[in-house]
Amino acid sequence: MDTETLCPIRMADEPGAIASAADILHGGGLVVFPTETVYGLGAEATNDRAIARLFAAKGRPRFNPLIVHVADARETEQYAVFDHRARRLAERFWPGALTLVLPRAPNCSISRLASAGLATIAVRVPSHPIAAQLLGIAKRPIAAPSANPSGALSATHASDIARALRVKVDLILDGGPSRLGLESTIVGLTGTTPTLLRPGAIAREEIEAAIGMLADPETGTVSAPGQLASHYAPRAHLRLNAKKPAPDEAFLAFGSARAAGAVHYANLSESGDLVEAAANLFAMLHALDDSGAPTIAVAPIPETGLGEAINDRLRRAAAPRNAS
Ligand code: TXA
Numbered sequence: 001m002d003t004e005t006l007c008p009i010r011m012a013d014e015p016g017a018i019a020s021a022a023d024i025l026h027g028g029g030l031v032v033f034p035t036e037t038v039y040g041l042g043a044e045a046t047n048d049r050a051i052a053r054l055f056a057a058k059g060r061p062r063f064n065p066l067i068v069h070v071a072d073a074r075e076t077e078q079y080a081v082f083d084h085r086a087r088r089l090a091e092r093f094w095p096g097a098l099t100l101v102l103p104r105a106p107n108c109s110i111s112r113l114a115s116a117g118l119a120t121i122a123v124r125v126p127s128h129p130i131a132a133q134l135l136g137i138a139k140r141p142i143a144a145p146s147a148n149p150s151g152a153l154s155a156t157h158a159s160d161i162a163r164a165l166r167v168k169v170d171l172i173l174d175g176g177p178s179r180l181g182l183e184s185t186i187v188g189l190t191g192t193t194p195t196l197l198r199p200g201a202i203a204r205e206e207i208e209a210a211i212g213m214l215a216d217p218e219t220g221t222v223s224a225p226g227q228l229a230s231h232y233a234p235r236a237h238l239r240l241n242a243k244k245p246a247p248d249e250a251f252l253a254f255g256s257a258r259a260a261g262a263v264h265y266a267n268l269s270e271s272g273d274l275v276e277a278a279a280n281l282f283a284m285l286h287a288l289d290d291s292g293a294p295t296i297a298v299a300p301i302p303e304t305g306l307g308e309a310i311n312d313r314l315r316r317a318a319a320p321r322n323a324s
């Protein structure tokens with residue numbers, strides 16, 4: 001796509017508009033679509049490369065985990081582990097403005113980049129009819145943060161989508177104003193006590209009426225684990241900015257860096273493409289971690305574009321771990 005061109009805005013009820021949005025998603029493209037809370041910036045959730053493009057479009061300096069939008073509660077069980085509390089909330093509030101953070105299911109096909117390397121995943125079944133139709137036609141889960149550049153306000157009208165995003169996405173589906181205008185409420189169900197990770201369009205009291213008291217994220221910590229210093233801790237140690245691996249180290253290379261002698265080796269992007277590198281990051285870290293090497297040496301990554309988020313993530317993965 002010509003990077004200077006603003007993408008088209010199509011009325012969602014125009015014949016073929018939703019089907020072409022689904023085609024774009026299948027092809028790894030980006031579509032802004034309406035939900036009942038705010039507009040979402042969507043990418044096909046199993047496609048690492050599309051998710052990397054999404055982070056680049058959003059301009060986030062780090063990989064915040066994304067909410068995966070799914071057609072119905074039954075399908076979400078392919079991606080996330082539901083306990084009785086999760087089922088109760090899903091029955092009560094889906095489709096709707098509630099996001100559940102749950103453990104990733106074994107063999108979950110959602111991009112690891114979409115959940116920022118965490119062992120958990122945020123899922124939501126939106127109620128907006130256009131979002132529901134798009135999910136139904138695409139037959140794929142859609143990862144979508146709010147459709148605003150990082151740090152800017154969420155958009156509740158197609159006409160509010162920032163130019164900075166319009167040059168980077170492929171299509172905006174206009175479904176009218178978002179009814180709620182406030183992001184979804186996020187409840188974390190990965191520990192013993194349900195936690196209100198983000199207040200939102202469904203009031204705390206309504207959720208507490210269904211499953212009992214919600215804890216606040218511990219004081220002094222930020223709400224999303226995506227922001228903690230060390231949350232996805234590989235078993236192996238990470239050694240950053242490594243020119244080459246020591247004999248017993250696995251090597252995560254970038255660009256033309258060669259790994260003479262490394263038994264376990266992966267290259268984030270031989271051509272030095274940071275979008276490709278972001279797409280490969282978590283899958284390759286996992287694979288090298290699984291190799292059993294005590295240390296993963298990681299080649300230097302430039303700080304430009306998505307490199308900033310990649311380096312942020314690598315530093316967190318390399319950070320000293322809490323005993324807890
Ligand atoms: O209403 C909404 O939720 C909108 C619409 C488009 O669905 N989406 C939205 O996405 O607000 P976003 O990316 O702007 O906010 C998602 C929040 C972030 O704060 C992120 O840290 C949190 O969800 N999140 C996602 N996955 C998580 C996880 N595995 N654990 C904890 N927090 C998570």
Ligand code: MG
Nearest residue numbers: 145146154183
């Ligand atoms: Mg947002």
